[in-house]
Amino acid sequence: MLNQFRPDPILAGVTARAARGRDDRSFLIIAAVPKPELVCPAGALPALKAAVDNGADCVYIGLRDDTNARNFAGLNFAAAQAAEGVRYAHARGAKVLLAINTYPQAGEHARWTRAVDTAATLGVDAVILADPGLMRYARARHPALRLHLSVQGSATNHEAINLYHEQFGIARAVLPRVLSIAQVDELVRHTAVEIEVFGFGSLCVMVEGRCSLSSFACGEGPNTRGACSPAKHVRWDPRPTGLEARLNGILIDRFTPGESAGYPALCKGRFEVEGETHYAIEEPSSLNALALLPELARIGVAAVKIEGRQRSPAYVAAVTRVWRAAIDACSAHLASFAVEPGWSAALAQLAEGQQVTLGAYHRKWK
Amino acid sequence: MRLALGPLLYYWTRDAVLEFYARVAGLPVDIVYVGEVVCARRRALRADDWIGLARDLAAAGKAVVLSTQALIESEGDIRAMRRVAERADFLVEANEMGAVRARGGRPFVAGPHLNVYNGATLAWLAQLGATRWVMPVELSGRALAGLQRERPAGVETEVFAWGRLPLAFSARCFTARHYDLPKDDCQFRCLEHADGLALATREGKPFLTLNGIQTQSAQVYDLAGALDELRALGVDAVRLSPQSAGMDEVIAAFRAALDGRIAPAQASRALAGLAPGRCNGYWHGAAGLEYREVA
Numbered sequence: 140m141l142n143q144f145r146p147d148p149i150l151a152g153v154t155a156r157a158a159r160g161r162d163d164r165s166f167l168i169i170a171a172v173p174k175p176e177l178v179c180p181a182g183a184l185p186a187l188k189a190a191v192d193n194g195a196d197c198v199y200i201g202l203r204d205d206t207n208a209r210n211f212a213g214l215n216f217a218a219a220q221a222a223e224g225v226r227y228a229h230a231r232g233a234k235v236l237l238a239i240n241t242y243p244q245a246g247e248h249a250r251w252t253r254a255v256d257t258a259a260t261l262g263v264d265a266v267i268l269a270d271p272g273l274m275r276y277a278r279a280r281h282p283a284l285r286l287h288l289s290v291q292g293s294a295t296n297h298e299a300i301n302l303y304h305e306q307f308g309i310a311r312a313v314l315p316r317v318l319s320i321a322q323v324d325e326l327v328r329h330t331a332v333e334i335e336v337f338g339f340g341s342l343c344v345m346v347e348g349r350c351s352l353s354s355f356a357c358g359e360g361p362n363t364r365g366a367c368s369p370a371k372h373v374r375w376d377p378r379p380t381g382l383e384a385r386l387n388g389i390l391i392d393r394f395t396p397g398e399s400a401g402y403p404a405l406c407k408g409r410f411e412v413e414g415e416t417h418y419a420i421e422e423p424s425s426l427n428a429l430a431l432l433p434e435l436a437r438i439g440v441a442a443v444k445i446e447g448r449q450r451s452p453a454y455v456a457a458v459t460r461v462w463r464a465a466i467d468a469c470s471a472h473l474a475s476f477a478v479e480p481g482w483s484a485a486l487a488q489l490a491e492g493q494q495v496t497l498g499a500y501h502r503k504w505k
Numbered sequence: 506m507r508l509a510l511g512p513l514l515y516y517w518t519r520d521a522v523l524e525f526y527a528r529v530a531g532l533p534v535d536i537v538y539v540g541e542v543v544c545a546r547r548r549a550l551r552a553d554d555w556i557g558l559a560r561d562l563a564a565a566g567k568a569v570v571l572s573t574q575a576l577i578e579s580e581g582d583i584r585a586m587r588r589v590a591e592r593a594d595f596l597v598e599a600n601e602m603g604a605v606r607a608r609g610g611r612p613f614v615a616g617p618h619l620n621v622y623n624g625a626t627l628a629w630l631a632q633l634g635a636t637r638w639v640m641p642v643e644l645s646g647r648a649l650a651g652l653q654r655e656r657p658a659g660v661e662t663e664v665f666a667w668g669r670l671p672l673a674f675s676a677r678c679f680t681a682r683h684y685d686l687p688k689d690d691c692q693f694r695c696l697e698h699a700d701g702l703a704l705a706t707r708e709g710k711p712f713l714t715l716n717g718i719q720t721q722s723a724q725v726y727d728l729a730g731a732l733d734e735l736r737a738l739g740v741d742a743v744r745l746s747p748q749s750a751g752m753d754e755v756i757a758a759f760r761a762a763l764d765g766r767i768a769p770a771q772a773s774r775a776l777a778g779l780a781p782g783r784c785n786g787y788w789h790g791a792a793g794l795e796y797r798e799v800a
Contacts, residue, residue, distance in 0.1 A: 242620055242622035242623065242626075243622060243623045243625070244622055244623060244648060244651070245622065245623045245624060245648055245651030245652040245654070245655055246651040246654075246655075248623055248624075248625060269620075270620070270622065270623070270625075270626055271625075271626045271629050271630075272623050272624070272625025272626035272627075272628070272629055273625070275625065275629055276625065292602075293601065293602075293618075293620070294601075294602060294603075295576060295577055295578055295601070296577040296578070296582070296583055296601075296603045297583075297603075298577070298583060298586075298587075298602070298603030298604075298606045298607055299577070299601060299602035299603040299605075299606065301606060302602050302603070302605060302606035303602070305606075306629075316676075317576065317578060317675070317676035318578055318676070319578075322578055322579055325579070325580055344675050344677060345673040345674060345675045345720070346576060346673070346674045346675060346676070348620060349575075349576075349618055349620070349673060349674050350672070350673040350674075351641075351642065351643040351670070351672045351673060351793065352672055352673050352713075352720065354643045354787070354792070354793055355643070355670065355672050355722060355787075355792065355793035355794055356792060356793075356794065357792050358786070358790070358791050358792040358793075360643060362620065362622065362641070362643070363622070363643065363644075387792055389706060389710070389712065389794075390706040390707050390708050390710070391706075392707070393707055409707060410704050410705060410706060410707065410712065410713075411704070411705045411706070411707060411709065412683050412702060412703070412704050412705075412715065413683070413702070413703075415683075416707060417683075419679060419682070419683060419704055419715065420675075420679060420720070421677075499676040499677070502689070503687060504676075504677065505676050505677045505678065505687075505688040505689075
């Protein structure tokens with residue numbers, strides 16, 4: 140299973156890196172252009188099919204409990220649905236990755252180890268894990284199961300990633316959305332582990348896996364419950380002063396008539412600092428790294444991830460379609476790649492607050 | 506139970522830091538963590554200054570631990586982290602996994618940001634050299650009880666018991682953002698906020714504290730009232746997080762309670778005036794910002 144998973148992206152990465160410094164023309168002649176895999180989200184079977192049908196190389200999913208970081212009511216896969224998803228994807232040449240990326244709580248470890256066992260039984264192509272104890276279990280019990288380090292594992296540097304590699308043989312690491320493009324480049328040069336980065340979707344402003352803002356506000360957060368600012372704690376209150384969005388009673392924002400009112404993820408609210416009211420942490424916006432695709436490919440990034448397991452099949456289809464076209468175009472003509480206006484328009488439509496940002500890839504965002 | 510003073514999380518002037526630790530040398534804390542944990546741009550004290558400080562504190566009888574930076578992004582960050590992590594003459598608190606690797610099997614403290622949520626992970630860290638772990642701040646007393654049952658032999662437990670909660674880290678500097686400055690030219694505005702920059706909701710309720718790239722609670726987490734429970738759970742040390750005013754009194758109150766000179770509830774009452782607002786919800790398995798009165 141390990142060998143069948145990939146041709147040899149590490150080698151591809153090395154080739155890409157070795158080719159840097161030459162002009163793009165000679166690069167095209169000498170080496171095949173490395174083509175990052177497109178990794179798309181699915182919260183349920185229809186979204187998985189939409190991702191596969193529109194050109195995803197991999198689809199990542201979660202089981203229907205708190206073992207994954209999108210533990211929302213009505214979302215995710217029972218084992219039988221997951222099995223059908225794996226059959227559907229494999230029949231069409233796509234891979235399925237199972238996210239088991241919350242932290243097992245003391246005394247409840249069995250739910251997480253069972254999820255790893257389920258993954259092995261399902262024949263998924265990799266599991267995405269955050270917890271070292273669980274990685275150790277997976278490595279010992281299912282040595283053929285490919286391990287990816289989840290973004291929730293918070294590994295932002297090559298020392299950390301190489302530790303997981305030495306200890307558990309992780310094949311890939313998903314980077315938290317904190318590094319500039321130059322820092323991603325530097326990191327890729329220092330590890331044999333494949334690197335997956337986020338390309339599009341809701342933007343975590345905080346280092347993933349190291350944010351307790353949600354549990355601070357409402358008692359449930361990503362690490363322990365697999366949810367951030369969960370809907371059951373959200374209240375919308377129409378008041379004379381405007382529409383108020385509250386999370387567990389805490390006022391996250393207030394919208395005047397005509398203002399678009401986004402979901403009150405608590406880091407994207409407006410707050411008062413020194414008498415000034417503003418988006419003190421981040422505006423409602425989505426990450427869109429489409430313009431950086433050639434640079435990511437040159438760096439040797441192995442995969443680009445689309446956020447959004449909580450999104451609809453239509454959303455997944457639309458985003459997958461754009462990214463498939465872009466990655467193919469970039470791979471065919473790296474030097475002359477340009478973002479097509481139609482792609483940008485389609486993605487902007489789907490973005491939070493209809494705004495997109497390059498996030499931390501762009502140094503100025505920081 | 507021993508009393509630990511956590512690393513200074515704010516940016517103070519060089520003189521203020523030196524003065525603070527000169528005083529700490531004479532205060533009744535057993536363990537002192539030193540070093541810059543939050544931001545690489547904070548260079549009022551250089552690496553050698555921190556080592557000098559650590560030596561002075563050790564000479565004063567404190568068990569000194571060097572803390573590493575919690576968010577490592579650049580090669581420069583890695584080099585600075587390695588210089589701390591590779592030291593054989595001090596115990597080191599690893600605040601991310603890169604430091605665990607760089608430590609190379611030497612003893613270390615698994616800091617509160619390492620995400621130790623279960624015994625399997627703690628056992629793995631112990632194999633790599635962890636001799637103490639600091640519980641993630643969002644865990645409850647009940648979760649701690651479970652972890653203590655799964656704790657491997659030879660590993661001490663430390664619990665964050667006083668101070669604004671370190672809740673999140675980001676690549677972005679929120680203090681610079683507030684002043685509309687780029688992070689690379691932040692003009693060190695953190696220096697103006699000895700206890701961070703207060704953030705309130707639009708109806709004026711204290712919510713968070715902005716401390717450069719770190720986000721903290723607005724309220725001070727206070728577990729003084731739970732000291733008996735902590736002792737019963739076999740906790741080895743409680744951590745107090747430095748604040749700009751009243752730290753001597755905070756230390757005195759915890760010391761008195763640990764020595765049995767006053768009851769925990771009494772210590773909690775004595776501490777009421779030393780925090781603008783308190784919280785302890787996490788300990789009770791509730792939202793972190795809640796506060797339950799100590800009986």
